[in-house]
Amino acid sequence: MTRNVVVTGMGVVSPLGNNIGTYWDGLREGRSAIIKREYQAADKFSLTVPVAPIDDIADMIKSLGRDMLRADRFSQLAVIAADEAIKDSGIEFDEALGARTACIIGTGIGGQTTLDDGYQAMLCRDRRPHPLTILKIIPNAPASHLSIRHGLRGPTFAVSSACATGAHAIGVCADLIRSGSADVGLAGSSEAALSYGALEAWKAMHILADETCRPFSKNRNGLVIGEGAGVLVLEEEEHAKKRGAEIIARIAGFGMNADGNDMINPSVDGASRAIELAMEGVTVDDPSGVYINAHGTGTLLNDPTETKAIRTVFCADADAVVVSSTKSMHGHLLGAAGGIETIAAILAMKNGIVPPTVNYDEPDPACDLDYTPNKAKERNISVALSNSFAFGGLNAVVAFSKP
Amino acid sequence: MAEYEASLLEIIKEHAVGLTGELNRDTPIADLGIDSFSVVEIIYEIEEKLNVEVPFNANENPFGDMATVGDLLDALDKLIKKK
Numbered sequence: 463m464t465r466n467v468v469v470t471g472m473g474v475v476s477p478l479g480n481n482i483g484t485y486w487d488g489l490r491e492g493r494s495a496i497i498k499r500e501y502q503a504a505d506k507f508s509l510t511v512p513v514a515p516i517d518d519i520a521d522m523i524k525s526l527g528r529d530m531l532r533a534d535r536f537s538q539l540a541v542i543a544a545d546e547a548i549k550d551s552g553i554e555f556d557e558a559l560g561a562r563t564a565c566i567i568g569t570g571i572g573g574q575t576t577l578d579d580g581y582q583a584m585l586c587r588d589r590r591p592h593p594l595t596i597l598k599i600i601p602n603a604p605a606s607h608l609s610i611r612h613g614l615r616g617p618t619f620a621v622s623s624a625c626a627t628g629a630h631a632i633g634v635c636a637d638l639i640r641s642g643s644a645d646v647g648l649a650g651s652s653e654a655a656l657s658y659g660a661l662e663a664w665k666a667m668h669i670l671a672d673e674t675c676r677p678f679s680k681n682r683n684g685l686v687i688g689e690g691a692g693v694l695v696l697e698e699e700e701h702a703k704k705r706g707a708e709i710i711a712r713i714a715g716f717g718m719n720a721d722g723n724d725m726i727n728p729s730v731d732g733a734s735r736a737i738e739l740a741m742e743g744v745t746v747d748d749p750s751g752v753y754i755n756a757h758g759t760g761t762l763l764n765d766p767t768e769t770k771a772i773r774t775v776f777c778a779d780a781d782a783v784v785v786s787s788t789k790s791m792h793g794h795l796l797g798a799a800g801g802i803e804t805i806a807a808i809l810a811m812k813n814g815i816v817p818p819t820v821n822y823d824e825p826d827p828a829c830d831l832d833y834t835p836n837k838a839k840e841r842n843i844s845v846a847l848s849n850s851f852a853f854g855g856l857n858a859v860v861a862f863s864k865p
Numbered sequence: 866m867a868e869y870e871a872s873l874l875e876i877i878k879e880h881a882v883g884l885t886g887e888l889n890r891d892t893p894i895a896d897l898g899i900d901s902f903s904v905v906e907i908i909y910e911i912e913e914k915l916n917v918e919v920p921f922n923a924n925e926n927p928f929g930d931m932a933t934v935g936d937l938l939d940a941l942d943k944l945i946k947k948k
Contacts (some may be wrong), residue, residue: 668923681926727901733895762924 467636468705468865471551471695472805473543473650477514477688477792480522481546485802486809489817490838492830494791496686503578503658504586509665512674513656514688514793532594533607534573534664539691540604540652541611543801548612551695552707553646560613564647565605565634566635567693568620568627571799573599574655581659604652604691616644625757626718626850627651628692628800629858633716635696645701650693651801661687670759675794677758677787678765678833680824686795692801711808714845714863715740721855728764728851733771736857737849741775744845744861749779751844753816755807756833757851758787764851766828773831784841786834790820800850800858807846808862816841869915869945873938876910890935897934904928904937911941918946 478488488495500510516539523530523538526545530538544567548555548688551758555563577596580591597603602620609618617638621630628651635649664670664687671684702709717739722844746752757768773780788806795802810816815838822835846862878888894905897903908919921927921944931937 557912665908668921670922671924672922683922760924762926 465640465642466695466699467639467713468699468702469564469694469711469713469862470697470702470709471547471553472710472808473550474690474692474802474805475516475519475539475542476690476692477516480516480519480542481568482550482805486686486813489791489806489809490815492791492818492820492838493675494595494820495688496793501518501656501658501661504509504582505645507658509658509662511661511665512671512686514686515656516689520527522695528609529783533603534576534598535654536569536573536652537603539654540567540775541607541742542745543650543652543691544648544693545609545692547648547686547695548864550808553695555614557613559646561615562645564616564635564638564644565608565614565618566621566631566647566649567604567608568622568631568651568797569601569604570622570624570627570653571655571660572601572780573603575657577598578657578659589697599858608648612768614648622797623856623858624852624854625794625796625799626852626856626858627797628804629848629850629860630718630800632694632696632800632804633718633858636713636716639696639698645698647696648693649696651798653796653798654689655689655796656689665818671760674821675760675790676821676823677756677760677790677819677823678826678829680826682760682762682765684761686793688795688800690708690792690795692798692805695803699708706711709772709865711811712865713860714744715742715861717857719857719860721857723855725854728767729855730767730774732855732857733769733851734774736859737771737775737847740847740859740861744863746845749776750784751842752783752847753807753810753843754783754785754847754849755803755810756785756787757849758789758819760787760789762842768851769829769831769847777785780831783831784816786817786819788817790822791817798823800848804848804860807848809847811843811862814840814842868921870938872915873911873941876914877934877937880907888931888934892934894931894933894937907926916948918948919944920946
């Protein structure tokens, strides 16, 4: 018997808001969370870059309890998001269900701030690193913390594929449920790499934006890095119906592949094939009902490549499809991008409102789709896609449909 | 610029794995055998060895449409800042 996978809970902590409600408000209003901030180290190093940080959550983190105060920020953000998703789903994990629940939480880099702190302590102050350093930096820390916190004893691990991490986590978790290895799953991703060291490394690549993130705009000039986490509760459909859960969306399709081409330059062939794979088995009666939450990083190369990939898949219907890049508002959350952007796609479909691509100044002939410039608009969405095209040529696309 | 030119050519030569002949301003970029990362690595080495800064944004394509090594040297000349 075919097992279908549905979404029964969502949780997020993002530069636009620390829960689903405030996140959606920010998206709908077209608010930008991008600011310029100075980062310092060792009392002598400093750099100032545009970023999308999360501020004022010290109390929220403290309320997570002692175990999480011993964790890196990326684990703390994951737990905030996962706790909200679990509450949203109404699910209660008894021993039997815990054993049948997967926990797949990805990250791009893991405990970056702990790593930075450790090196600074050693090299600048001649101190030893914190005794729990290793446990704080390992990429599987969020999945393990959630397993302990909620008694989850099914398949539990991290996935990592740079900007495609979140989408991969969701796709892999859905596959585990579909194959019968689990009945429920926490799936998502987290990133908190706004540290002096990490940002110097990003600056050294010469692809960060000077001021802000302008996806698809002719005057776009690069990435803005953000932090945050997004987690979904995925569930086998009959299991959800049996307990009277509210089904928020269905996982209609998932495409994953690799370009096999270049460590940084994206490929139209690879990206279009990933979108095609996600759309296999998805019926589209009216292309104007398709919303694509784009990868849309605002770099010179991604935006036209992604445009061509969408045109390759949708052909003449591409002009009817509606697209936007919410990275224009919340920045590029790296490993957590897929975690929060899949939620943006679902919220758009649920509310019938397409969040805009803000900071859009000037059309680029190479980017000629409907990107919902600067202002949200109403649209009856029947299929919502989330695109992720990562460094190293890794692509993952999730397709959601209405319950 | 003249003060740097000899050093820049030295650094470029080290990365020019495909080069068979002489390296000078007229040498075509296509003959150097460099890939998309080479320009970034060459600039990094220039910054480290010459103690200068070469600020640029790859999204603004400052090194696009270069035909010769001379074009690359001219592009670098515009960007190099003494520290």
